[in-house]
């Protein structure tokens with residue numbers, strides 16, 4: 001693509017190595033979060049989207065993607081399915097529960113004519129296929145139509161409820177990555193909300209102990 005210089009007050013930030021938003025000019029069509037662990041694919045698709053007028057942020061896997069969603073919600077997500085730490089399937093599942101309004105396109109490097117089974121994304125794109133024009137058309141279609149899902153998120157913003165596992169530990173589901181981790185029981189932990197760090201995604205988790213929840 002040609003890298004045109006913007007004029008006037010229009011913003012231009014490039015390249016996209018650190019996952020920052022990339023703004024090519026002042027004519028933005030929407031914000032896209034691109035989650036892919038393959039640098040070349042990430043750069044190829046990002047460059048295409050930026051040249052088409054989208055603002056792009058990149059992430060290397062599902063956990064990194066969730067971290068990016070803490071700062072700002074995009075208009076659309078494109079996610080690879082096969083990634084370490086958190087796969088595209090798990091990431092899609094979390095996004096559906098927390099941000100059902102955001103359309104998601106999944107991509108794979110393995111050839112398939114249709115959406116892989118068990119995946120509930122809004123569209124599917126075979127990366128090895130190229131050309132990229134169909135991907136642009138799908139993005140435009142999904143970002144221009146009314147929201148596909150208007151229901152409320154399945155995950156609320158209240159404190160997580162730690163559940164006693166009967167064996168010296170409390171189990172807490174992180175409200176950010178929706179994974180469960182254990183928290184050791186200590187006698188002084190009985191009242192008030194507590195805070196701990198999710199061992200999976202590093203999110204600060206607010207929680208109540210089960211005994212306290214029952215007394216409220």
Ligand SMILES: [Zn+2]
Pocket residue numbers: 174175176177178179198199200201202203
């Ligand atoms: Zn977490």
